[in-house]
Amino acid sequence: MKVAIQRLGLALLLIGAGFVIGCSIVVQKSAQAVQLGDAIPLSMNPFERCVEPNADEMALFSVAVRTLExxxxxxxxxxxxxxxxxxxxxxxxxxxxTVNVCGPEGTYDRVARLVSEYRMLEPGRLTEYDLNLAARLSKPDPYVVTAIANSAFNDLPQQSGIFESEDIRPLARSVLAGFRERSAEYAELAYKQMSANDSMGTSAAQIAAAAGHPLALDRIERMMADTLSAKDSIVPWKTKRRLYELAHAFALVGERGKLHLAPLRQLMTMKVQSWAPPFGMIENPPKRMCDLLTYIVGASSADDQAYPYCADDKIPYDQ
Known part of the structure; x- marks a missing residue:
C-alpha cells in the first residue's frame, strides 16, 4: 500500500510538472504569435479630407451622442x-x-465631456474603438491622456479587439502623439524608446516629436536616412510601413517639420512594395506620402514636377 501511494504521488507530481511545462509552452507560443499592429490610426490623420454632413448624417451623429448621454x-x-x-x-x-463626413461642429467636444464625466475608458483593456474615439478628441483632458498613455506604455501586449494575435500598443502611441503638447510628460520616455525597427519604436518617435522633445526631429530624420541608405531602389513592404510611420511625425509638428523632409523626398523618388491580392507584392510609387507632403508644405508646382504620380489618377495608392 505504501509503495502504491508513493507511486501515485510520483505520478501526480509528473502530471503536474507536465501540465506546468505544457502551459509554459502554450504561453510561449501565444506570446510568440502576437504581432505588433501599425502606428497610424486613420481617424487621426491630420490631412484626412471630409465633407460637411447633410441633414440625415447630422441626425446620425446626434443619435450617437444622445445614446452616450x-x-x-x-x-x-x-x-x-x-x-x-x-x-x-x-x-x-x-x-x-467615397468620402469621409466631418463631424458636426461641437459634436466631439460633447463626446469628450461625456467620456471624461462617465469614465468611459475604464475599467479594463482599451481596444480599437476606444482608441479611435480618443483620436478624434481635439482637446482631450488629463483623464483621456492618462488612459491612452497607460495603454501605450503598458509592459504587456494589449490585445486587439478585432485580431486575436495583434498588439495594439503602437496604435495607442499614435493616438497619444495626436494629443501633441498634451502628451508632453511622456516625451522623454518616448524618446528613449524611439527606433525604426518596429511600430513600437516608430510610434514612440511620433510621441517624442509631437510632444516637443528637442532632439526628436533630428533623430527621426537620421533614422529615415539610415534606413533608406541600406535599401535598393525598391523599398520592402515592412520597411515602407516603418518609414511612413516615421514620416507621419513631421505632419504632427507644424512648421518645424518642414526642416527635416530630405529623407521623405528621397523616399518619394523610389518605388515601394505594395500588397495587391491575389497577385502578391507589386511595385508602386509611394503615393500615400503625397497628401502628407502637401499637408506639411502646401501645394507646390516643384513637387508636382518632381512627383508627377501624385496627380495621376491612373496610378493607384500603394497598399
Whole structure:
C-alpha cells in the first residue's frame, strides 16, 4: 500500500510538472504569435479630407451622442455601438468615390465631456474603438491622456479587439502623439524608446516629436536616412510601413517639420512594395506620402514636377 501511494504521488507530481511545462509552452507560443499592429490610426490623420454632413448624417451623429448621454457609464452594447460609430466616423458613398463626413461642429467636444464625466475608458483593456474615439478628441483632458498613455506604455501586449494575435500598443502611441503638447510628460520616455525597427519604436518617435522633445526631429530624420541608405531602389513592404510611420511625425509638428523632409523626398523618388491580392507584392510609387507632403508644405508646382504620380489618377495608392 505504501509503495502504491508513493507511486501515485510520483505520478501526480509528473502530471503536474507536465501540465506546468505544457502551459509554459502554450504561453510561449501565444506570446510568440502576437504581432505588433501599425502606428497610424486613420481617424487621426491630420490631412484626412471630409465633407460637411447633410441633414440625415447630422441626425446620425446626434443619435450617437444622445445614446452616450443616456447610457452614461453603463457601456452595454448600445453604448459601445455609439462609441464605435463616433470613433470610426461616417462615410458617404458617391458615384465617383467615397468620402469621409466631418463631424458636426461641437459634436466631439460633447463626446469628450461625456467620456471624461462617465469614465468611459475604464475599467479594463482599451481596444480599437476606444482608441479611435480618443483620436478624434481635439482637446482631450488629463483623464483621456492618462488612459491612452497607460495603454501605450503598458509592459504587456494589449490585445486587439478585432485580431486575436495583434498588439495594439503602437496604435495607442499614435493616438497619444495626436494629443501633441498634451502628451508632453511622456516625451522623454518616448524618446528613449524611439527606433525604426518596429511600430513600437516608430510610434514612440511620433510621441517624442509631437510632444516637443528637442532632439526628436533630428533623430527621426537620421533614422529615415539610415534606413533608406541600406535599401535598393525598391523599398520592402515592412520597411515602407516603418518609414511612413516615421514620416507621419513631421505632419504632427507644424512648421518645424518642414526642416527635416530630405529623407521623405528621397523616399518619394523610389518605388515601394505594395500588397495587391491575389497577385502578391507589386511595385508602386509611394503615393500615400503625397497628401502628407502637401499637408506639411502646401501645394507646390516643384513637387508636382518632381512627383508627377501624385496627380495621376491612373496610378493607384500603394497598399
Amino acid at each position: 443616456v447610457v452614461q457609464g453603463r457601456l452595454n452594447s448600445l453604448g459601445i455601438g455609439a462609441m464605435k460609430f463616433l470613433g470610426s466616423g461616417l462615410l458617404r458613398r458617391r458615384a465617383e468615390d
